[in-house]
Amino acid sequence: MKYKLHTDIAFAGISHHNSDISELEKFRFEEETEILNDAREHFKGVVLLQTCNRIEIFVQGDAESLKKYLKEKGRTGFWIKEGCEALKHLLYLAAGMDSMIVGEDQILGQLRKALALSQEKGTSCPVLDLCITKAVHAGIEVRKRTNINNGAVSIGSAAVKLAEELIGTLSGKHILVVGGGEMGKLVAQALSAKELTAIYVTNRTFNRAKLLAEEIGGKAVMMDELYHYISLSDVVISCTGAPHPVIKAEPLTDALDKIRWPLDETKRPLILIDIAQPRDIEEKVKEIESVKLFTIDDLKSVSDENMKLRRKEAENAEKYLLEEHRQFISLINRAAANEPLADLHTWAEAIRVRERDRAVSRIGKTQYSVSEVIDDLTKVLVKKLLSDATIAVRGCAESGDIRSAENLVLAITRGKTCTRKEDLED
Template identity: 65%
Template sequence: MKNSLFIPVACAGISHREADIPALEDFRFPDEKEFMDEAGELFKGIVLLQTCNRIEIFVHGDGATLDRFLKDKGRSGYRMLEGEDVLDHLLRLASGMESMIIGEDQILGQLKTALILSQETGHCDRVLDMCINRAIHTGIEVRNRTKINSGAVSIGSAAVTLAEDLLGTLEDRHILVVGVGEMGKLVAQAIAAKNLKAIYVTNRTYETAVDLADKIGGKAVKMDDLYRYISLSDVVISCTGAPHAVIHASELREALESRRWPLDEKERPLILIDIAQPRDVEEEIANIDRVKVFTIDDLRSVSEKNMGIRKKQAEAAEKMISLDLISFVSMLNRTSADDILVDLYTWAESIRIRERDKALSRLKDADEKTRGVIEDLSKVLVKKMFSDATIAIRGCAESGDLEGAEKYVHAITRGNNPCIRKDDSED
């Protein structure tokens, strides 16, 4: 893409499109604040977005510096974008076009959370604040006007759909939800509409499990009873925010010994769907007989089916994003004139103060009211005199002519002729 963006912005990222779960886990930054503080020494602003299937780093700065920083942190295999490509990617991301489940709404909340983290850690500047908020606004507009999220499912509800496809029906089944964070709530909402025999909810903090269970008509259980309720369940959907596995092979094998009920003709299979990042389920569990483990990677089929249904809406969304990108670039370029205008107003302020002081020196007996009138008058004159110039300078930057904006300022502050080309002045 041709880059006509004056403000340097860059993005490095990895997602379900380029990487599998182990690669995503290796790339993840477990201590987000520490990462932000270290990156903050190099960039004017930084936003870190980490979800179950993507990690994105947006910076107000250049891509080469970001690339060196990430390599020093031992990261590799990421894509790097700069300039307009960053804005295009951000708009597509917020619109749900880059999500595994096309059109899902969860990404909007995740972008807001990432922005809040940047603000709270002191690493969000005006440029990135504008970028994230503009992208969120576009994402909302795309959904409202194209209905790309009509009937859309989140990763959580896609996990429930996968379980239903695997079992044929969830009617009269027992399901255990492990973790009641944002993803767990989405899972719970999806299964609440099914005709289940029992819904169990567990979480590290028992009280939050009780709150969610009450809302969906389920039963809250303590984490100490995790394996007991796994043995009672047909499906376990795990989505905690723990930095390590919470379902272990040795304990699960022991729990499965009592899984076969007296009237069962054969041993019942157990379906474990792990949509946490990092993973909740130890890899060794996939080797246990009667246990089928599925991960985010297995939800791709749901995404492909979802994309087929929404193809026309996606085409309309693409057109909206392309048009909005033009105004997005103009908006940021307009702010790029700020540094140029600082020179203009610094120059004007120095003249104002000098002439004000001259006038006041001639009015030796002026009282405070008179001095205040002169102060206000001088400020108003400067503001009025340069209002048209400010509009013209911002207009140049907005239309992509930063050189023209600089010439305006030089013409005013240094007496340069803006009509003389650089080549002509060198003859």
């Protein structure tokens, strides 16, 4: 059976699958609230998801309009999905099937956060609320039913694994974590299992760095001591939410020169891993002698290994998601009946009030008890009158036949059916 979605839904964006870190940076929307408010002028609803390795925009609207809108905003190279394919993508996304690190859990929180911001700014809509809430629920359930996230590494722990591969072992090393947010916490937790000599944590808000350092047995340092502690470290993993680089080439060069002993022929090697988006570390840092800079693009080897380990679980997850996809389509189609049903009930309420007022005027102003009886009677009458019609409209929508649902409401409210050519062709 071929399923069809009868509500305009379109998603577009770029991710680690088809773009590198520089392309992600160019595509990113710096002012999320601004773009949400602007897009809301063009679509019934809009939600924006921006993570370290993907930028996606979800709208209730058609794909061509979304494509045109993004091009007007100077965005190119994006994929676009609509209808049932868009819903399937959202399910796979929430399940961690589309993530760089297959099965990772962070995407669930990121989807919730994106929806919460959209709701707070008034740019979401009932259809997108339902889409994302349903997808998150499915994502939680698929993790319960399969082992897709058992031992799954996050981007943060993948960065730690990369550092370990690059220098052989982290045992006895000094590591600096720049950033005390969600990603910084994941990095720090992964590092706490290693036999390090020291873990330093710094953040723009010192109290947050202090709390994280206490949790993992590390040392919190002030942000204005950043370069000093970089110079003391073997590895630096940076993951702040800053809109601009926090580690720059010139002050880093000065800091590294200060710790060089007079008889040293070469500088001690330093590994910098930047998993922030936008990037935390200036590209020019690569030019510094003995400094090696790595970004999210370099984590793909860890992702490939992760995928091999989870391929069987991914197959089990896919079976569940296919069934969820069918139910998802039915759910969204059913919800599509809400607008025509609202029209139906508004129409019926208008009739109820009109007939009640006529009856009251005939009875007389002194007969309040009679007017109350009539008011109750008309309410019950309308409710029973619309009961069967409501079931019929929802049934049409749930089966994917929203056009018949709309025609039924038109037939009731206007005494005629819709006879547009495109309707007849359906």
